[in-house]
Amino acid sequence: MNARLKLIFGVVVASTLSFSSFAKEQITVFAAASLTNAMTDIGKQFDKTHDTDTRFSFASSSTLARQIEQGAPAELFLSANQKWMDYLQQQHSIDSASRITLLHNALVMIAPQARELPAVVIDAKLNVVGLVGDSRIAVGDPDHVPAGRYAKESLETLGLWASAEPLLARANNVRAALALVERGEASIGIVYATDAQISDKVKTVAEFPSSSHKPIAYPVALTSSAPSPAAKALYDYLQTAEAKAVFAKYGFKVD
Structure with a gap:
C-alpha cells in the first residue's frame, strides 16, 4: 500500500471510529396513534438522560401489530386495546413475560368548537340522526381501529348502532377521526378523552358510559425480536413516576 492510500485509509478508519464513539443507540417503538403526544414527550425525556435516539411509528394498533408479525423491526409495542396484544402473543411476536397494562382511557363524543349544541346525554334515548344532521360521525374504522371497536360496542350496548352505522365516516386511526371533526368535515366524532x-378545535359533548364497553386499556410489551438493553430501559422507564406524570398530563388514567 503506497503512502497516499495509507493516508486515505487512516482518515476513513479514524472517521468511522469517531462517528461510532458518538453514535447514539437507536430504539424503535410502535405505539397506538392516541399515544402520539405523550410518547413523543416521554421519548425526548428519556433520550436526554440515556444517550439514546428513540424513534416512533404511530398508527392504529391493528396496523402496527400486523407489521410486527411480518417482521417490522419494533422493539417495544404499545397497543390501544388488549385484542391486538393478544394477537401478537398468539403469534409469539412479543415477550409474554414483559406484557403489562400500562394505562386506561375514556371514550367521548366531540363536536367542532363553534357548533352550538344542547346538553347531550349518551343513552338509549339519544336521537343520533337528529344530532348528526346532514353530516357524518367521524370514528376510527370499527373493523380495525380500537377506538372504533369501543365505539361500536358502546353503540350496540345502548341500542344505537343501527341508526349510527350508516352515518359513520370511517378513519384509519383515531387521530384521523379527530382531524375530520377539527376541519368541520364531520359534525360529530367519537374519540378517546385524551x-x-x-x-x-373541538369540544367534548359527552362521555360514553364506561359500562357500555370493555375497559379501554393500553398494554405494553417488548417484542420477541431480541430488543436492545436501551429498549428494555425505556420499557422500565414507562413505569416510573416521571413517565406517569406525562401520561397524566395528557389525560390518561395511570395506576
Whole structure:
C-alpha cells in the first residue's frame, strides 16, 4: 500500500471510529396513534438522560401489530386495546413475560368548537340522526381501529348502532377521526378523552358510559425480536413516576 492510500485509509478508519464513539443507540417503538403526544414527550425525556435516539411509528394498533408479525423491526409495542396484544402473543411476536397494562382511557363524543349544541346525554334515548344532521360521525374504522371497536360496542350496548352505522365516516386511526371533526368535515366524532384534550378545535359533548364497553386499556410489551438493553430501559422507564406524570398530563388514567 503506497503512502497516499495509507493516508486515505487512516482518515476513513479514524472517521468511522469517531462517528461510532458518538453514535447514539437507536430504539424503535410502535405505539397506538392516541399515544402520539405523550410518547413523543416521554421519548425526548428519556433520550436526554440515556444517550439514546428513540424513534416512533404511530398508527392504529391493528396496523402496527400486523407489521410486527411480518417482521417490522419494533422493539417495544404499545397497543390501544388488549385484542391486538393478544394477537401478537398468539403469534409469539412479543415477550409474554414483559406484557403489562400500562394505562386506561375514556371514550367521548366531540363536536367542532363553534357548533352550538344542547346538553347531550349518551343513552338509549339519544336521537343520533337528529344530532348528526346532514353530516357524518367521524370514528376510527370499527373493523380495525380500537377506538372504533369501543365505539361500536358502546353503540350496540345502548341500542344505537343501527341508526349510527350508516352515518359513520370511517378513519384509519383515531387521530384521523379527530382531524375530520377539527376541519368541520364531520359534525360529530367519537374519540378517546385524551384526543379531545389535545385539540383546541373541538369540544367534548359527552362521555360514553364506561359500562357500555370493555375497559379501554393500553398494554405494553417488548417484542420477541431480541430488543436492545436501551429498549428494555425505556420499557422500565414507562413505569416510573416521571413517565406517569406525562401520561397524566395528557389525560390518561395511570395506576
